[in-house]
Amino acid sequence: MALVGYARVSSVGQSLEVQETALRDAGCTKIFAEKKSGKGRAGRPALADALDWIREGDTLVITRLDRLARSAGDLHNIIAQVHSKGADFRVLQQGGIDTATSTGKLLLGLLAVIAEFETDIRAERQRDGIEAAKAKGVYKGRPATVDAKAIRAALAAGEGPASVAKRLGIARSTVYRLAGPPDGER
Structure with a gap:
């Protein structure tokens, strides 16, 4: 049984060091890490490699749910893929979710829905802020990059x-x- 870690940050300027240290401290013997956006799995090759790597009896470990997926649907699909291989899933923070337990499975589902809700609310607030700025005439949009x-x-x-x-x-x-x-x- 191996603990396999997955770490992700959204942009090149961010550091993976804190996540990688936490995963090593948790006992992960193999860590997959990348600097990619969390939207969709298509552009995250390290996640694909981690999902290919895990075997029956292994546990995929992450530090926080938002490091793995931004939507409940995507999260559930990833977890289903992990479980189809006979592996478990663990989150170090957020109550230490572990899908090897019934309580962990319940908590995972609840937190996934809440995380997706927070993402939607954040996007709504951003849209509201942009509309308010446009109404005041202070929003200029993204600067032109092409002349x-x-x-x-x-x-x-x-x-x-x-x-x-x-x-x-x-x-x-x-x-x-x-x-x-x-x-x-x-």
Whole structure:
């Protein structure tokens, strides 16, 4: 029986050290770690590797539920995959959830729903804040990263849309969208 750890932070600037230390202190002999967003499993190769690695009798260990999944559905799918291999699941914080016990399974379900609710509420508050800022006229949105005038000038000089896109490191559709009619003709 092996304890297999999984650690994740959302961005490159964050450190995995605290999670990895906690997982080692808990007895994890193998730790998979990555710096990826928690939305969906598609872009998290270390999670896929951890799920492939675990065997019957092993336990997948994480520090907190939000390190594994952002939605109750995704969490339940991951846990189902863990259990289908005859392995268990443990969370070090949040009451020390352990799916080897009935209480742990109950607590896992409750906390998963609460975590998803918190994510939804946070997104709602963010949308409300943006709308309020727009109403006050102080919200400017994300700064433009591409100069539409430079795109128009390059196209007017005879450079092709594919060439402009490649040179600027943007999608060709962005070139077409920003090339639109010249200023003042919209």
